[in-house]
Amino acid sequence: MVEELPVASVRLVGVLPHLDRPFEYAVTPETAAAEAGMRVRVRFSGKDTEGIVLGRHAEPTTDRALAPLHRLVSEDVVVPPAMMRVCEEVAARSAGTVGDVLRLALPPRHARAEKADRAAVEKAAQEAEEQSVSPEEKGEGSEDQTVEQPSEEHAAVEETSDSDLPDAAPAPRPGDRYPGLAALLSRAGSAEGPVPRASLTLDAADTWTDVAADAIADLDPARGALVIAPDQRDVARLSRVLDERGIEHEIFAGTEGPEKRYRTFRRILRGATRVVLGNRSAAFAPVQDLALVICWDEADDLLEEPRAPYPHTRTVLQCRSAEERCALLFLSASDSVTLRALADRGYLARLEPVPAPVTAVRPRIVAMDEYLREREGPSGRSRLPQEAMRVIRRGLERGPVLVQVPRSGYVPAIACTFCRTRALCPHCSAPLSLSGRHGPLRCRVCGRREDGYRCPECDRTEVRAMVVGSARTAEELHRAFPDAPLKVAGGAHGPLEDDAVPETAIIVATPGAEPAPRERYAACLLLDADALLGRAAFDADVEAVRRWRGAISLVRSAQDGGEVLVVGTSTLPAIRDLVAHRSSFFLDRVLDDRHELDLPPFSRVAEIVGDREACRAFLDAVELPDGTDVFGPVDLEGPDSAGRARAVVRLEPARSRQLADALRAGIAARSARKAKGSLRVRLDPPDVF
Template sequence: MRPGGGAQALTSTAHGAAGEREEGPADGQAPLFAAPAASVPAVAENATASPDRPDAVRGPGLRTTAGFEVVSELPVASVRLVGVLPHLDRPFEYAVTPDTAAAGPGMRVRVRFSGKDTEGIVLERRAEPTTDRALAPLHRLVSDDVVVPPTMMRVCEDVAERSAGTIGDVLRLALPPRHARAEKADRAAAEKEEAAAAEAEAEAEAAEDLESTESADDAEPAATTDAGETGHDEQTVPAAEPSAEAPVAPRHADRYPGLAALLSRAGSAEGPVPRASLVLDPVDPWTAIAAESIAALGPDRGALVIAPDQRDVARLSRVLTERGIAHEVLAGTEGPEKRYRTFRRILRGATRVVLGSRSAAFAPVQDLALVICWDEADDLLEEPRAPYPHTRTVLQCRSAEERCALLFLAASESVTMRALTDAGYLARLDPVPAPVTAVRPRIVAMDQYLRDREGPSGRSRLPQEAMRVLRNGLQRGPVLVQVPRTGYAPAIACTFCGTRARCPECAAPLSQRGRNGPLHCTVCGRREDGYRCPECDRTHVRAMVIGSTRTAEELHRAFPDAPLKVAGGAHGPLEDDAVPEHGIVVATPGAEPAPPGRYSACLLLDADAMLGRAAFDADVEAVRRWRGAISLVRTAEEGGEVLVVGTSTLPAIRDLVAHRSALFLDRVLEDRRELDLPPFRRVAEVVGEREACRGFLETTELPDGTEVLGPVDLEGPDQAGRARAVLRIEPRRSRELAAALRFGVAARSARKDRGSLRVRLDPPDVF
């Protein structure tokens, strides 16, 4: 019986009920984060009774607003509200009515708060309240499903604390909107599954009883002779010849010895929780490693796999289906009905293997033993909604609270994974030694020797060496060409002085759509026919970056007989099975399709432009994108080769040619240490209206040693009157900074300060 179920109700003689009396700031003025419950500015504890309606006394210590009945067993419910203002991010107490007597911890309820119908999650049921104020009633029990178990609630609290956000906002990320029709349909399906399972069990028991009865009837004692023979005619049963076993395909996971040790301890309640980082060789598909890891778990163990892109999820789903592993895909792109039905199937344990993208990080997997994250450095795993937690942070919190093994898979080691490994949080799983030609393709950079050998064409964007790689690759299979940008010529500059061409109306960069097309602005749509450089007053322009459309046009002229496909940008994604057998695929980073037989060759064009992106992590991100494309190419033993067209002396390009070298990341980490950049500093960003940003920094008491950069006015046509400040502190004191920011935002919300403000911890684009 659930708490409160079947209890006798206490009847009140007065009529009418009062809701919450506390008012919050107007819509649009509420900031996004809250302070810890212990330091939230004082507000009213609960709803107070109306002066015209006397309180109803419900026994020792329990007072409620009048007009409703209260159960006698555990009549007080502590409720965490979803999506409330930052200074109200704490539990509130309500009285349990007979209609809501089944409400228990983790269930969804509706309550009246500030005159509005608000969703909440029951934390616990109590016999006595902790306040002497009159309690309002639980308005409605939405569902008796325990959607937020205690462990998941602790995960949400930990994520909110690490992200300087509110628990209510984290709950809004964790819970999909309820869909009544999907819930009803899934309940009916669950009943049918239970009935079918009971019927199958009964049939199995009946068959077993019948078989045992027939065996007892047929059994007769055998008379033996002195020679030890039976009294029946002797029958010789030939021994079964050993059947030739089918050859067992080698497992990719066997190349990483430490992986077996991690899986053997996955889900163990004793000892430290196993956590590891695994950088794959190009020969090992991440889908095979993930599928083999899931298959190694026991049948009663759950697994959760997170991938950045929905195409990655679909690829792993196909592999699991081929291996006969039952699983569910929890995708944010599904409709609300299908998504909630999948959520309920996971919640009731119909399946224990769940795949998904960023939105599936909170999936309520039963008996979770293993969490796998593929390519955690991808920007698609950064949550764009408050409190902006990275998927990596959510999975780390789940690993700590649920004691599940944590495994990060990637084609290239990120700075964050390297820092966590050096700190001892993650173990690095290295593969067994193998010939380089057997684990990756042949990788060559256009060095000075190749350029001088070709002459003037060696300095072109598509040198003769690139044409040779394309020509030879097309004879063996499909060829991949990766370019940094989509479009035709997305960046235009003056031919004489190199000043970038910008729109005179909105200052956005001008671009060119076709070979002889006019310059146009991608922001305001202005067509610029008579462009003149504002620096030298000249009219001739050139393309700074060549897009995928123009690259495809040039390759089509060079190889007119080869099928050609463009992936990414305005062309949209290209399915894996749509890659032509002996064709060319031009793709932007992250949009490369993965054909079953892999690519025979790959060109990485405009490598210098990729490294010249205006971001402090441009080199690390470029290497990650390049290694992602290289992982789709056949090994050197199978004829696979990769050509990097760029300055071969740059450290990032040299890192591609070297095999499993740590020199590049060592240099990056040393530079960041000297410049006080992440991961050697915890960074927070405060962005908002100029006065709101300055007022927040003046009124918030930051920890000692916090470095404040700014606030600085933002530039751009849509940034008028806005400013940004950056805060830095050493990592060991990051919890202090997060707590101070939560308190500052909650205090600002309680004061109803004017102006919009946004606070983020560890923003990816801060520098």
């Protein structure tokens, strides 16, 4: 052991829940350089385990002999103390272990990337030192130097003062339309006063990339910024905007290879760049002097972590904002239920735009109401009425047209023509579908071909389409507009790049797969609106509005000729909300309904899923807070759910930490007992109801 601070407190990564606490190890002369935040390898339970040093101490807290630190992996401080506190808070909120959160926060070490980055740093330092050497030290004589005199013409140009030129008014920026944004940025990174946090719902005419770029450009150049977007395409779009403005930045994404990802991580760690972009995995990026965090479209399910302890990206950013006192800004094209609830509680401020004519900030939006349907006669009741064809025809005269459909494929869902019973596979009970105009019925799960289908309810053989997919829609539009280029995005067709959209073309896309051309779409058609609203989820209406507004944000404003047609039941509140401009009626109604039913965000919900006996034993053993509602356990249905059950517990939000602590203690006790059976506990799961 070394003489100075010979005891190291280490937090192990990925250990069992009941072992999620610091352990003490002896510092050897070989590991004497170990400091708080560095990676080490230790022997634990007979295995070589990774750990993070929490600190060094002079005396141990136990009288037992300490095992030595096995190896110092790197002298990089990969988890600063502030980031360690963030990980601990995320684990506490998610009823998980700090070791699991550290596994999410730290990319795997790559020795070659680390060596290459160190060499790059040394080379840059050497070049900087050489440039700082004076000419006399280099042996350069002043007698050989000649100074080129400017010509008379060049001198005349230099004599022209900038004051003689007319003042050019600066071009208006999208970010300037939101006065509260400037107030938030003025307090970003301030050590005094409350931490600024806000949500901003953009008008359709303002792109989120421009608003985010404006905020980054107005930030103090010495401070750091972190931008999180759900999809890698969103990250690439913002990166292009920052490149055009000359703002240096780094992309830290999970899609990169291990070597590039770790090299980017080290560049961020040593402060080589102050602006970092990324998706869910970048929420823990160790940005130096972090002053501003921006999250785009936090309601997107891509921001939900699928690995234990399943923290939402929003939770991680909230913890970072509280610990590092950085400003937190949520950008979205549609109001979010969660953000609205946080604003009503006073946690977030709602930033409103400067009033402007409706035609200047959004396209003309029309829903197929009864008047339009009756005017068209029988065509008005069809899936593609004549009004939709007219919108597409007018749009093609000015630019590309977007057609959004809820599902990919040809006919992904069919039902009996007589009794409307959904056609299911007799082997695995998955939905049967059509893959072509004259193709047979096939199961999308087991691949079974069903040639002799008969309805189990009425014994009839005729079937009809319940939902029409993007491929069938593209086929119908191609027959109607044979001369127009047609592209399909999403599903089996894959993504379509933004710059691959022809000037006058029809783009058929599923929600979330819409490409974003630079000049925007001239028109947009939202088909099968009722089908998107009919999903079997308690938040189907809110999610449908979010997806629709995402498509509307890609359309030109009304004064530039942009128009949107919604084909669905126009009297539904969700569709009426699209037509109204900045109305809060729909979201107010949603919040009132959820409050009356004790649904999130007016309750904290946890889901326990696992083997039937394990689920029941866990609920019997865990000490839940008083007043906790327990639903279940209920046996799960399906071919892969035999012997599995699911339970839901619910408690008021004010006592959510008590619920998290109780579940965390129950998981640790179960781990210590080595209880049999698999079990998963998730707080605030998105699909709980």
